[in-house]
């Protein structure tokens with residue numbers, strides 16, 4: 001994406017933690033991205049109430065993006081993270097670009113986090129990664145995705 005778009009505030013829900021917002025965003029956009037074989041990316045934003053929202057997921061025409069430019073946080077909120085999905089047969093973890101982008105983010109906001117949904121054979125799952133103080137990024141399976149039924153699996157090309 002070449003043009004940043006301000007995320008709308010039409011989000012249905014807000015969340016008590018950044019993790020919850022990131023996971024909810026992936027729950028919404030990961031299936032769409034898998035089915036359409038496109039990466040979707042958005043921002044995670046903290047409200048003045050200390051609750052969190054996610055902005056609309058945006059994609060690009062190429063069907064993938066090595067550096068997703070997510071929809072930006074609405075004014076009056078604090079940018080705290082990003083989320084995006086990888087496509088079927090795509091990178092099974094955060095890419096070097098993903099990690100580098102978050103590392104830059106963490107220079108100005110050590111609490112910022114990135115969330116990426118990846119497809120791993122045979123089941124999709126989501127991982128959280130973060131990079132703070134130059135430590136090794138930590139990834140963890142979001143086991144709720146492992147409960148997805150087989151008919152939600154998207155095959156490779």
Ligand SMILES: [Zn+2]
Nearest residue numbers: 094095098116
């Ligand atoms: Zn990525």
